[in-house]
Amino acid sequence: MRIGISGTFWAEPMVGSGQYLRHLIEHLPHVGPQHEYVLFLPAYTQAEIPQIPHIAVDLVPTPFDKLHPKLAKLWYEQIELPRAALRLAVDMLHVPYYAPPRRQLVPTVVTVHDLIPLILPVYRGSMMMRAYTALATSAVRRCRQLVAVSDHTRDDIIDILKVNALQVHTIYEGVAPDYQPQSEAQISQTLQRFNITQPYFYYIGGFDVRKNLTTLLRAFGRVRRRIDQPIKLVIAGNRPKVTSAFFPALETTILDEDLAADIIFTGRVSNAENAALFAGAHAFVWPSTYEGFGLPPLEAMSCGTPVISSNTSSMPEIIGEAGILLPPHDTEAWAMAMLRMLNDQALNTEYRQRGLQRASQFNWHSFAAQMIKVYEKA
Template sequence: MRIVLSGSFWCQPIVGSGQYLHGLLRYLPRVAPQHEYILLLPVMVGAVPPLPPVVAVRYVATPFDGKNRHSAKLWYEQIGVPQAAAQLRADVLHIPYAAPPLQSSVPVVATVHDIIWLLLPEYRGKATFRAYTKLIPPAARRAAHILADSEHSRRDIVQHLGCEPSRVTTVLLAAGDQFHPQPSDQAAAYVQQKYGLKQPFVYYVGGLDARKNVSTLIRAFSWMRSAGGPDATLAIAGRAPHADPQIFPNIDVLIGGLRRQSEIRRIDVPYADSAQLYAAATIFAFPSRYEGFGLPPLEAMACGTPTIAANTSSLAEVVGEAALCVPPDDIVGWVTALWRLLVDTNTRSDLRQHGLERSRMFSYQRVAQETLAIYDEVYRQHRY
């Protein structure tokens, strides 16, 4: 097969869609070297991270390059990509995020990571974004097949996008290869030297938007300390890309109001240091209200870090019984879980072992194998 993939997120390897595309393209050629793989990139993409040598690259220009980035993005996705795939005589076109074209002569497989923009009103954005997302449901229904990151997301896609259930398949994601156990004392020394963080500390990394529910974690940590809980630090890594208070609550104001500036730290962590922070942390906490999958808890468990996660959306599928699970808005539950793990070394040891075992169930080799099975199914259905 000649498999063409849209590479919009190849140059964003830190975001979830970028991590997914990088993991997929690392392992697809290993699992099935007999196929041909071509990555399409927008002309205006900028610096391109190295690609596996067996993956070819084709650039797609648009009439709006350098003029209007929104129009260029739309043209690239809806016209440029399907045209390029047809010119390349692709057997399958994979769009690895929720932007399948409405029309394509090449059968389309699309990965829809989540439909947050449809389920949560505050994420529907301005008129231009709402108009853009209106294309997704009909385009998803026309795709040959949809991949979902979790069974929870699959149900949402079937219910809210109106896709035929038989054409939506769950392919659980995986943590990147860099997330694995490492000597915690070395990681702790590195993190203390670079970030000034001493153990014990609770770690959160991820978005700072409202659904991530970081405010509940901050309040629970402050309450625990006020109640005489263990001496510890809460380290929060993440950025708010813009200052919309409806989507991005100002957590600095919250931290200041609680007078916890010395105990609750905001840190800027480059992606290269992610595994070190996980490994050095005493606990990883992830209170998100909604996820399509939820990579950070899996990354933390893969590094051997005891984890607390919200018991909502897809997170139960990710962590299973290998983490403490708490309702996302149950502050008392979060206080109790934080306190327990900070003082109970036996529970931490058990969760570390269970988390490592759980994380080994997820791999990009499996992601590639299951994705290739869908490519093959779509190819056989559309070859004549």
């Protein structure tokens, strides 16, 4: 069987869809060597054409590549990608994000990471963005098979898109090999680079409104006022340049809680730095109100870091009993959990062990093997 895969996010290896695509491409030839694989690479992304063993790469141009990237993306997804699949005689096409072609010239599989734009109003965007989402939703319903990244997302797909449950398959993501327990030297070098002293709590995962950072800051403020020792909250990632309903301002809360000297914003971090920051933290804190999967808590557990997480959406499913799960807006519960992780070393050690055991159950090899079965079914 010849399998085509859309490479829209190949040029963005740091975003979730880019990581998903790269791990998929890396592992498919190992678990399914009996098949052929073609990576369709849209020319508008200006990605360097990769040399990947056992993977053919086809560069797909559009008339708008140098004129209008958004229009080029739409044209690639809806016009050129299905044409390329037909031209190279692939037996099935996998679009690993929420934008398959509506006119499907070959059997098509789509990965649905979440249905956030259909569930949370603030994520619906402009009229143009809503039209794009409506087109994508119509196309997703036409796909031969659908892959969900969690049972929670699978339930959303069935309930909201009204898709036959037999067409929707949960396949969990894995953890990159970068994320594992780190040596003291690796941790120390990274902490020195960012001028961080221990103990600290760590967060990475975005600044948009559902990430619920205001609750985290208020809970940390309570922790800070209840202990005598220095303690930091380290927040990684590129902060938005402007605030809005989508990206709420954090500065007001930081000033209200008198935390200006206790918050460290690192900016963007590499995978190696991220792993060291996970490993050096007293706990990873994850107050998000909605996730289709939620990879950062899993990466934290894989580094041996205790996790304090919200108990909503997919989080109980992914974390299980390996972390402390809390209502996302219960500020006092968050403060108490953070204090427990600081003051109870036995509890901290217990959750480190639980997390390592839990994270070992998620791997990209198993993910790719299950994906092959879905391809064959399609």
